[in-house]
Amino acid sequence: MDENQGLLAVDAAGLRKSFGSVRAVESVDLRVRPGEIVAFLGPNGAGKTTTIDMLLGLSDPDGGAVRVFGESPRAAISHGLVSAVLQTGGLLKDITVRETLALTASLFADTRPIEEVMQRAGISDLRSRRVGLCSGGQQQRLRFAMALLSDPGLLILDEPTTGMDVEGRRAFWSAIRADAARGRTVLFATHYLDEADEYADRIVLMSRGRIVADGSTAEIKNLVSGRIVRATLPGADPARLAGLPGVDDVEFAGDRISIHTKNSDAVARHLLTETAARDVEITSQNLESVFLALTSEGASA
Incomplete structure (x- = not known):
């Protein structure tokens, strides 16, 4: 070699x-x-x-x-x-x-x-x-x-x-x-x-x-900006969460929510002070989220 x-x-x-x-x-x-x-x-x-x-x-x-x-x-x-x-x-x-x-x-x-x-x-x-x-x-x-x-x-x-x-x-x-x-x-x-x-x-x-x-x-x-805020929030209001500053996407899995946002501090502050959310976590983008973001449109081509 x-x-x-x-x-x-x-x-x-x-x-x-x-x-x-x-x-x-x-x-x-x-x-x-x-x-x-x-x-x-x-x-x-x-x-x-x-x-x-x-x-x-x-x-x-x-x-x-x-x-x-x-x-x-x-x-x-x-x-x-x-x-x-x-x-x-x-x-x-x-x-x-x-x-x-x-x-x-x-x-x-x-x-x-x-x-x-x-x-x-x-x-x-x-x-x-x-x-x-x-x-x-x-x-x-x-x-x-x-x-x-x-x-x-x-x-x-x-x-x-x-x-x-x-x-x-x-x-x-x-x-x-x-x-x-x-x-x-x-x-x-x-x-x-x-x-x-x-x-x-x-x-x-x-x-x-x-x-x-x-x-x-x-x-x-780092190609996909923002972070993911996850929390347990029964009865969450999808429209209210989607309307928070910097929010790109909101996903639901039962009572568990995942919010993709460019302003994780504001989202976490809202969840902790304005809702009954618990088990709040803030994480960086992972490889899967970047993969989906960069390949989702027209992936079958």
Whole structure:
């Protein structure tokens, strides 16, 4: 990986891709530096997977260009510079975990030792198990081990923990985080916002085929101003609350209210002095509220 440190891991400019009359990706610019862990977020249909397909050379852009460590995606893959962990496919159910890795290693001129990648992916104890008997989470960790064989500088993960239980997700991300600490670049698409919040150095948010936000988790959260005031208030008057200074939105869940506001002090003061509200809390915007605010209109495009 070291000889590629002076090059951008991903350098994409003006990427466009349409399927018939549907514009899946429109003028996407994306640059990822070596060693970054980047979360790629967006609602279904935002263009994440289409963009990833172009980064991997699985699909050619209609316009724009992409380079991976200075090479075309297909060349970068053939040279072992980039690997991917996708959601499904690519596994033979009737051979063992170790046999799967040996078969994959035979496709490359030079690979990391099989025992090493099994240990780094947390599947050493599964070496003799047939793939078909592995759980979904174990199969994803096997795909991770397969991706590590060529010692790629860039690892791309497309919704890697879909369908996993909480324990499986935790084990998978523990393996990814330990490997990323060695300096590998990681770009992952996920619909689990907590994964992005916890594991990413940087978040890229797509909506309707375009990148609508790009920055650190803190920077992304600051894109939506205001705070959320929550309280328990039986019989709350929606119109009265919505009319308070700086209030953008009021949500109800039984007796519990959530007020999105640019003036949290005024709202809290009103609740505490003019109503019977109790259990009043003031919190900053979280990643979910920012995600919804930036992608809610036309999210199905």
